Amino acid sequence: MPELPDLEVIKENLTPRTVGRTVRGVKVFFPAFLKTWDPPVEELVGRQVTEVGRRGKFLLFHLEGELRLLVHLMRWGWVWHGRSSYAPTRATAFLLSLDDGMDIRVIEPGRRKLARAWVLPPGEAGPVAELGLEPLAPSFTPEALRGVLAGRRRQLKRLLTDQHLIAGIGNAYADEILFRAQLSPFRYAHTLSEPELDRLWRAIPETLRWAIGEIKRRIGDQLTDREVRDFLWVHGRAGKPCRVCGTPIEEVLVGGGRTDFCPACQNVNRPPAG
Numbered sequence: 001m002p003e004l005p006d007l008e009v010i011k012e013n014l015t016p017r018t019v020g021r022t023v024r025g026v027k028v029f030f031p032a033f034l035k036t037w038d039p040p041v042e043e044l045v046g047r048q049v050t051e052v053g054r055r056g057k058f059l060l061f062h063l064e065g066e067l068r069l070l071v072h073l074m075r076w077g078w079v080w081h082g083r084s085s086y087a088p089t090r091a092t093a094f095l096l097s098l099d100d101g102m103d104i105r106v107i108e109p110g111r112r113k114l115a116r117a118w119v120l121p122p123g124e125a126g127p128v129a130e131l132g133l134e135p136l137a138p139s140f141t142p143e144a145l146r147g148v149l150a151g152r153r154r155q156l157k158r159l160l161t162d163q164h165l166i167a168g169i170g171n172a173y174a175d176e177i178l179f180r181a182q183l184s185p186f187r188y189a190h191t192l193s194e195p196e197l198d199r200l201w202r203a204i205p206e207t208l209r210w211a212i213g214e215i216k217r218r219i220g221d222q223l224t225d226r227e228v229r230d231f232l233w234v235h236g237r238a239g240k241p242c243r244v245c246g247t248p249i250e251e252v253l254v255g256g257g258r259t260d261f262c263p264a265c266q267n268v269n270r271p272p273a274g
């Protein structure tokens with residue numbers, strides 16, 4: 001599932017392909033993809049793309065006249081860029097044809113079509129309004145994080161992946177952040193000491209920025225359907241030795257997600273509480 005670092009790289013790589021281009025056509029391939037009907041998606045046609053942004057796990061295409069197209073790739077979605085003459089595959093959810101003969105397409109290969117989009121008129125934030133702190137923004141201060149965590153009797157892993165509190169972090173990067181912060185994913189937020197809170201605060205943007213750099217190093221300026229995760233320290237490495245201390249990485253399955261951690265580096269008491 002794409003998370004903040006993946007989406008940040010997609011945003012950066014989409015920018016030179018789209019900004020300054022005018023939309024020549026749009027097509028929605030399954031009705032549930034589009035969550036809004038006013039303004040109609042055809043309103044995008046004839047407008048220039050002025051900027052590509054990201055907020056949490058949403059991609060934002062800004063168009064002339066302050067219209068915005070919001071895209072959420074959900075679990076399996078990815079973005080394709082190629083010639084408009086290339087016939088759309090059955091996995092195509094949406095396409096935006098540009099005036100240079102190229103398309104931007106949202107590909108949803110999952111059996112359940114989960115990717116979604118919103119066309120927003122000026123002044124409307126849509127689902128983005130419900131998002132929590134943006135971890136790479138200057139407003140992500142220790143005080144802001146403390147405000148979000150204050151008194152919460154919730155485990156750190158669940159808290160970090162709650163988009164209403166902090167936006168953009170999913171299963172994989174929550175594990176990486178907690179490894180970097182040397183904190184157990186099962187710790188309750190209200191039990192953190194000041195130094196631990198500080199460690200967590202530093203680890204969040206550090207981990208995300210590091211991951212953005214690693215992904216860019218591997219895919220360059222390309223758009224890819226690959227999930228680039230081979231550089232991670234704990235997530236997806238269950239059973240393998242920790243790269244710091246050699247202890248086997250452990251895994252706990254909760255709901256549909258897995259939590260991977262180093263029991264030694266992260267000082268995990270077993271059995272995990274909750």
Ligand SMILES: [Zn+2]
Pocket residue numbers: 242243244245246247262263264265266
């Ligand atoms: Zn370790």
